[in-house]
Amino acid sequence: xxxxxxxxxxxxxxxxxxxxxxxxxxxxxxxxxxxxxxxxxxxxxxxxxxxxxxxxxxxxxxxxxxxxxxxxxxxxxxxxxxxxxxxxxxxxxxxxxxxxxxxxxxxxxxxxxxxxxxxxxxxxxxxxxxxxxxxxxxxxxxxxxxxxxxxxxxxxxxxxxxxxxxxxxxxxxxxxxxxxxxxxxxxxxxxxxxxxxxxxxxxxxxxxxxxxxxxxxxxxxxxxxxxxxxxxxxxxxxxxxxxxxxxxxxxxxxxxxxxxxxxxxxxxxxxxxxxxxxxxxxxxxxxxxxxxxxxxxxxxxxxxxxxxxxxxxxxxx
Numbered sequence: 001x002x003x004x005x006x007x008x009x010x011x012x013x014x015x016x017x018x019x020x021x022x023x024x025x026x027x028x029x030x031x032x033x034x035x036x037x038x039x040x041x042x043x044x045x046x047x048x049x050x051x052x053x054x055x056x057x058x059x060x061x062x063x064x065x066x067x068x069x070x071x072x073x074x075x076x077x078x079x080x081x082x083x084x085x086x087x088x089x090x091x092x093x094x095x096x097x098x099x100x101x102x103x104x105x106x107x108x109x110x111x112x113x114x115x116x117x118x119x120x121x122x123x124x125x126x127x128x129x130x131x132x133x134x135x136x137x138x139x140x141x142x143x144x145x146x147x148x149x150x151x152x153x154x155x156x157x158x159x160x161x162x163x164x165x166x167x168x169x170x171x172x173x174x175x176x177x178x179x180x181x182x183x184x185x186x187x188x189x190x191x192x193x194x195x196x197x198x199x200x201x202x203x204x205x206x207x208x209x210x211x212x213x214x215x216x217x218x219x220x221x222x223x224x225x226x227x228x229x230x231x232x233x234x235x236x237x238x239x240x241x242x243x244x245x246x247x248x249x250x251x252x253x254x255x256x257x258x259x260x261x262x263x264x265x266x267x268x269x270x271x272x273x274x275x276x277x278x279x280x281x282x283x284x285x286x287x288x289x290x291x292x293x294x295x296x297x298x299x300x301x302x303x304x305x306x307x308x309x310x311x312x313x314x315x316x317x
Contacts, residue, residue, distance in 0.1 A: 024087060024190060027152075030104050031089040032176040032185065034154070034168040039175040041092040041206070042185065043196035048086040050193050053237060055304050067101055071155070074136035074143045075105070079117035084108045091175075092202055101143070102156030102164065111147040126158060129165035133158060180230070188232050189244070195234035203231045203247070224261050227254030241283075245298040252293055259291045262298065281306040 024046065031042060050056055072082050090103040118125065118134045125132035128146055135144040135158065145155045146165070154164055167174045175181050184197040198206050204221035225247075233245040249255035266287055273282045283302035290297045 027087050027089050027104055027106055028185070028190065030148075030152070030168070031091065032182070033174050034104070034164045035091045035175040036093065036163055036167050037173050037175050037178055038093050039091050039181070040094055040200050041090075041196065041198040041202035042175075042181075043090045044188075044190070044194070045088045045090070046086070046193040047082070047088070050237065051083070053304070059304065070137060071101060071143045075145065075155075077117065077121050077123065077136055078109075078114045078134055078145060080105075080107065080109045080114070080145075092198075092205075094201060100157070100160070102160040103154070105145075105153045105155060106151055108151065109147070109153070110150040114145070114147055114153075128158065128161045129169065131165075133161055184230055184232055189234045189236070192234040192236045194236075195232075197233075198231040199229065203228050206231060206233070219265075225258070227251075228258060240301050240303055243298070243300040247296045247298075249294045249296065255291050255294045255296050258296050259289055262287075262289045262296070 024044070028044065035042065050060075053059065072085075075085070076082070085105055085107040087106040088103060090101055092100070114134065115132070117123075123134050123136060125134050126144070127133070128144070131146050131148075133144040133146045135142055137143050142157060143155055144158055144161055145153050146161055147153045154161060156164065163172075166172055181197065181199065184199070188195045188197055196206075201222070204225040207225065208221045227250045228247045229250060230248040231245060233243070236242045236244075247255075247258060249258055266284065266289065269284055270282060273280075273284070281303070283306040284300060286300055286302055288297075288299045
């Protein structure tokens with residue numbers, strides 16, 4: 001009877017999707033053990049959840065950046081289609097740009113299937129940590145893929161992969177040795193289909209990519225966020241899109257200054273939106289801004305359809 005109940009419980013967990021949660025935790029564990037200590041941003045994406053949205057194709061067409069599209073095309077040559085990718089963890093280092101994507105991918109693929117597709121496409125391999133790395137693309141957009149085990153791979157430039165796999169093999173410290181970074185990850189809402197953490201220069205970079213075009217406003221993002229030490233953010237999906245962001249500042253005074261910057265941006269954006277998109281709902285009109293001590297919080301809840309005119313939102317990579 002106990003065996004039956006145990007099997008029944010496991011079956012219910014799988015139906016409820018908790019087995020997928022375990023997979024997400026495994027991906028996160030791999031990333032924290034493999035990204036080098038100078039990592040300044042980590043982002044988790046769950047395309048398998050996002051694909052359940054009725055308007056996923058339209059949103060993806062509008063908001064997925066050129067670099068991520070290029071990477072998907074490279075993976076497709078190795079037999080890994082966009083529909084085969086269930087989870088992604090991306091990492092950034094200081095000075096890195098959208099062309100420098102590195103991280104981990106989980107989905108429906110095997111080492112043999114990728115080797116077979118590489119052979120058919122005449123894609124040669126390079127040795128990285130004793131494993132074959134298949135590189136595709138040209139110039140700065142070259143992406144290499146290593147299959148760590150069936151359904152799990154690491155990607156990036158050859159240099160990035162060498163660093164990541166050496167770190168994974170404990171030949172050098174990982175970002176998990178950074179107590180501040182690990183604390184931020186522990187605080188992140190990991191059940192959301194998109195979430196991430198950022199520190200230092202990665203904070204203004206995130207806002208530069210995610211905030212809409214502010215018309216003729218010339219914004220010095222680095223200066224505006226110079227007192228912001230860390231960011232935790234998430235994008236959740238349901239009947240509506242919900243964006244949450246929490247910024248930790250150096251002190252109460254800098255937090256109040258940061259709050260005022262957001263209030264000013266919101267006001268300017270509302271005027272610019274009305275001029276550029278008359279009679280169209282402004283998704284950023286619902287932004288709520290609050291401060292609690294050294295922390296500033298932003299929250300936005302909007303309809304999917306209202307994102308149609310949201311400028312460059314989300315095209316950071």
